Amino acid sequence: MVLAMEPERVLSDRGFDYLWYNLTEYAAELALLGEVDLSRKLTTLLFTNVPIRPYSLTFEGLTFAWVETQKWPRGLPDEAQSDAALKNLRKRNICNVPERLKTEEESLAFSQDMLEKCLSAIQEKEQPTKARPYRTTMDGLMPVIRALEISLRNYETNKLAQKTGNTNVEVETELNTAKTIGEGRARLKVTDLDPTSADLVRSLATPWGNQTMHYLSEAENLWPYILRGLFADALGVSHEELHSKGQAIVSAFSERLKNGCKPSTLEGKDIREILHIGNDNTISGPGMVYWEETGYDIPITLFQKPATAEELSNLEERLDIKLPDDYRGFLSISNGFGSFNGDQDGIYNGLCPEPELYSTDKVHWISESYFHLPVELLDLPYDIQGLANDGDKEADLESYFPYFERVLQIGTRDIHHLWLVPPILVEECKAAYRRMYEKANDTQKVIIERAMEEVAGSKEEFESMQWGVMMWASGGTASLQGHAGFRNYLQHVVDDGMQSRR
Incomplete structure (x- = not known):
């Protein structure tokens, strides 16, 4: 076209x-x-x-x-x-x-x-x-x-x-x-x-x-x-x-x-409404192009039965952590979200399906010893990331950030893995970005602010975020994409799926 x-x-x-x-x-x-x-x-x-x-x-x-x-x-x-x-x-x-x-x-x-x-x-x-x-x-x-x-x-x-x-x-x-x-x-x-x-x-x-x-x-x-x-x-x-x-x-x-960026039409809608829009986009809207190309059966719905209070309580007890309200609210609406057709297809994002979101019995901690990735919520040029150095001239670029030593995996599709990042890692990461911003010149500050806008909506919202969501794509085209919490992630992918970008 x-x-x-x-x-x-x-x-x-x-x-x-x-x-x-x-x-x-x-x-x-x-x-x-x-x-x-x-x-x-x-x-x-x-x-x-x-x-x-x-x-x-x-x-x-x-x-x-x-x-x-x-x-x-x-x-x-x-x-x-x-x-x-x-x-x-x-x-x-x-x-x-x-x-x-x-x-x-x-x-x-x-x-x-x-x-x-x-x-x-x-x-x-x-x-x-x-x-x-x-x-x-x-x-x-x-x-x-x-x-x-x-x-x-x-x-x-x-x-x-x-x-x-x-x-x-x-x-x-x-x-x-x-x-x-x-x-x-x-x-x-x-x-x-x-x-x-x-x-x-x-x-x-x-x-x-x-x-x-x-x-x-x-x-x-x-x-x-x-x-x-x-x-x-x-x-x-x-x-x-x-x-x-x-x-x-x-x-x-x-x-x-x-x-600046135009506010999303999903602002002000609750998670249930956003899920319904994402479901409709995927199975009867712009996502139809994906099902036509693959030949897969179109799911009747991406919704699953709601998680019970007992299932939510057992999940938090097993993980030994209090889950964020937005993610807990999601599970109470639908205990998992996707086609569950064996291909792990979730919400259509305008190009392809996102990872299928796990039910409570599949959510788990990722903490393998081989797993050694820096927490980078923002996509920034390397010369700007170097501003996070706290004075150690010998430090590697990756050492400016905390590492994903322990995150919750909440969804998977092929090489894509969706993680819920706890507040302690988010705070350490934000501290690195504050060091960058303080040392940045005016041009670099604009680039940092635009990256914060992409993740959280604004610099102020980025600085106030507690939980994060990261999409990790492994393999030859390895990449990380950050979101300011679970609701923010849902809103982003549903927004993207409003029209096909193929």
Whole structure:
């Protein structure tokens, strides 16, 4: 889907870091569809309001758009506009091209013979599968992109030769020495092109995704055509629709920067209401896409029988701890929550199901000796985390935080484990973040506050939290995600599941 992000998501998405990254991709897509002015405005907003990440690979491809239009976004680091950066970007693009499609002879780079080699490579390798079409990989995309560069150059050469009466060689020389600005020229349609170029453009537009956009953005020779809306036309999206969608996102992000995250529609609802909404989202709402893709039977309900007073009492006695009221209240409504179909599927979160929540007989302490992870409630850059050092220059970064020596496991799904973190660990962790905040400069303070907002709603709510909930994803993509208590966790996942983000 083209420009799939909705303004409401920009206003209400808690994770500013994740939102910032997605908006960089949105800015790239805007430019690749010919809306370079809005792309430039969005990029300026991203880099003049405490950027979370460096000038990423996605943005580096847009360097060619800024060079082509001779207009740069504000806020970019000086090195992004340097000749060295442009040289490195061109070098990386050459490295991506398969060896047999390269030549050091400029006269051969756009020859008919090289075009035939590219087309031959496409035919040899184009064996898409349902799971992973070949043309979405670098090796599959680069021959198509390289062929399109040559084909469009030939198209332009022939067209100008016919118009001016000059020979193709004379026109080719002119194209190599003159600067042709794509922005501002007439919109370009696929039907305007020769059959070979048209087929190549359509091939790149299907499927339209991040991989295609990434490699297209680094194809310098295609930007004069990209800026004239060639790929927007291939995707069947009008200039008016693109402008409307792009402007809505730019306006929403401006509002988000000014007013902060929009309050959740679940604020003020009790846990029972939130569970009912999560249940409906999962089995009859946006979560239907998951059941359709997997072929699993749709559960009748995620609710289970309520835990009795005796079961709750026995649980606390077995664990030797007083459980937080919100989690205890949840168990008294539903003793466990999920499909219980053997796949541990819980509440749909917009992408996939969360872990199935345990019943009272399965909740247990995690305290294995091999288990050695620092309690990091916030997702922060390493240079900011280092501010938590209390003066020991030899200390490892992880030692700034307490460790998950003993936490309650309350749910599991595949590599995802849901933990209830006791107040003693939460307090030690908050102390580390207070040290960070006290030492932070103004920019770092904003980044810390945004991370606190993601976890708890605000800095004040983060500082007052007692119990925490952590999602631990083990394996090769190990990660931790924090929430300010059990109700906060439920609200977050149900909010996320209001619409499918697949």
